[in-house]
Amino acid sequence: MSFLPTLASALSSPPLAKESSTRLVFQMALRDVSVLFRTPWIIITRSLAFVIQLFVFAYLISRLINVPGLNFFQYYAVGSVVATIASISFVIGYDIFEEAEEGVLDYLLTLPISRRQFIIGRALGGALRAIIYIIPMFLVVAVIEGFAQPLSILSALLSLFLLAFGVTGMSITVAVSVKSANRFDVVLALLELAVSRASTALYPIAFMPLYVSVFAPFSPVSFAADSARASLVGFTLDLPAIVGLVAFVVVFLGLGAAFYFRRLEGGIYS
Amino acid sequence: MITFDNAGKRFGNLDAVKDFSITIKDGEILGLLGPNGAGKTTLMLMMGTVYRPTSGTISVNGYDVVKHPNEVRKLIGIAFQDPRVDGILSAFDVLNWHLKMTTMFDKVERRRRVEDVLKSLDLWEARKKRTWLMSGGMKKKVEDAKILVQRPSIAVFDEPTAFLDVPSRLLVWKMIRQLRDEGSTVIVATNMMDEAERLSERVAIVNKGRLVASETPEQLKGTVKGGEVLELTLNDGSEFKPDLLREFPEIHDVKQQDNKIMVFLNSGTLLLPKIVDTLSSQGFKIESVRLKEVSLEDVFLTYTGQRLE
Numbered sequence: 001m002s003f004l005p006t007l008a009s010a011l012s013s014p015p016l017a018k019e020s021s022t023r024l025v026f027q028m029a030l031r032d033v034s035v036l037f038r039t040p041w042i043i044i045t046r047s048l049a050f051v052i053q054l055f056v057f058a059y060l061i062s063r064l065i066n067v068p069g070l071n072f073f074q075y076y077a078v079g080s081v082v083a084t085i086a087s088i089s090f091v092i093g094y095d096i097f098e099e100a101e102e103g104v105l106d107y108l109l110t111l112p113i114s115r116r117q118f119i120i121g122r123a124l125g126g127a128l129r130a131i132i133y134i135i136p137m138f139l140v141v142a143v144i145e146g147f148a149q150p151l152s153i154l155s156a157l158l159s160l161f162l163l164a165f166g167v168t169g170m171s172i173t174v175a176v177s178v179k180s181a182n183r184f185d186v187v188l189a190l191l192e193l194a195v196s197r198a199s200t201a202l203y204p205i206a207f208m209p210l211y212v213s214v215f216a217p218f219s220p221v222s223f224a225a226d227s228a229r230a231s232l233v234g235f236t237l238d239l240p241a242i243v244g245l246v247a248f249v250v251v252f253l254g255l256g257a258a259f260y261f262r263r264l265e266g267g268i269y270s
Numbered sequence: 271m272i273t274f275d276n277a278g279k280r281f282g283n284l285d286a287v288k289d290f291s292i293t294i295k296d297g298e299i300l301g302l303l304g305p306n307g308a309g310k311t312t313l314m315l316m317m318g319t320v321y322r323p324t325s326g327t328i329s330v331n332g333y334d335v336v337k338h339p340n341e342v343r344k345l346i347g348i349a350f351q352d353p354r355v356d357g358i359l360s361a362f363d364v365l366n367w368h369l370k371m372t373t374m375f376d377k378v379e380r381r382r383r384v385e386d387v388l389k390s391l392d393l394w395e396a397r398k399k400r401t402w403l404m405s406g407g408m409k410k411k412v413e414d415a416k417i418l419v420q421r422p423s424i425a426v427f428d429e430p431t432a433f434l435d436v437p438s439r440l441l442v443w444k445m446i447r448q449l450r451d452e453g454s455t456v457i458v459a460t461n462m463m464d465e466a467e468r469l470s471e472r473v474a475i476v477n478k479g480r481l482v483a484s485e486t487p488e489q490l491k492g493t494v495k496g497g498e499v500l501e502l503t504l505n506d507g508s509e510f511k512p513d514l515l516r517e518f519p520e521i522h523d524v525k526q527q528d529n530k531i532m533v534f535l536n537s538g539t540l541l542l543p544k545i546v547d548t549l550s551s552q553g554f555k556i557e558s559v560r561l562k563e564v565s566l567e568d569v570f571l572t573y574t575g576q577r578l579e
Binding site for chain 1 (some may be wrong): 354371374400
């Protein structure tokens, strides 16, 4: 048998201390990110689907409609990046639900990381994963639309990141609130449809039917789409939209954490 | 030192663990022996701060698991009964990430530890294979390897050799003993008698969420009166009444499971012909007879009234 590491050498390493908290949150987030890189074909196929949607659907529609002052292709291109990041951010909920069913969550909860850091790590991981996922799509849009202002791009990415962070919180909230797998799938799919379709991501509010236009301004996807367009096209900051996004993040991360703790303490995953 | 003081965990109307009290000394290997559903895993998850006890207290090296969960988590490593690994990650990545989360080792030290343990477990060649593509035995070894690379102060193994072949079982036992020799306190939950007997310095018998007995294997065997066990298999045990054999003063207890009769007695060799005569005179046909010393299995049967399958 080969040499085995000894406890003495294990104990000679510095123990986990308070200053390592950030490192643990980051490691927890990287775990979610690394899973994405293990399945690069998902990024490639979804990017291809995005390109086809853009160059077939958006191109075709933009030639069918003619609204003065509206470049629909550009509108749709930016919006579909936003809708895509919202969609991919929901995936973390599926991951957590699956982990709970398979017992991996029990393992994760024995690791030396506080529950609060655990939640932040997972939400951060989900958001980082979503950002990495849409970067190829964002680059395609930036190249064809000529978005080259670094500050505008950074500001748009910030909006996207906030949206992703909040949606992961929302997704975690649903994952720990719904017990049945079927119900979970339906609830998450409906929620995703509601926040993405009833938003200004893919079509302007002026063309929406009344029953959608009433809700659309309050969708977090609208906040992100509006602020991303303001940054990239108008070179301005849409502060109300950013404030809305921050509020969305705070509310749903808080809710996610609260539901998570309640479920865990109740031993729901037994 | 780990102390369970009247610890309990209730899920709805079910008491998974009730009034459980035990003290586990530093550096010992404690075997938690009990059938599936006895509450062993719940006990470990309470100690590992995954479940909050609904009654009583649990402290690990002086830290209460409810009041100081983060301190407790730094001391414990748990290898689960069913492998809890990300199927999409390779064995190497699973262990490397586990070390990143549980230690402050640098990349070189992490790699050295992972390599050592994977080589010892004959998994090095398969280190890049995604764990969902591995056999049950390989996955189980990866699960055990998490704790073997971490080498925590308190190492908990839930059925560490389930799914493993005999050479692998012996190897894992050896590696667990090494862990204890280096100073770790080890808790092994098992429903395998030989594992509990050969690995543990002390065995705690758990049944229906309660601690039934806790001693060294030899002491536990000593608590069974008689010192010998006569196992009789009858052709048809449906009419058998234990009182039939209790008339002999050398017989201390008689237990029956279907057609199998367990007689706890002294002077088994001398008494055997009399027992056979008694049963035959009552019309029972004896298919087999086996006289043996008391085993842990007999202890379990005595304390719980059931066998571990």
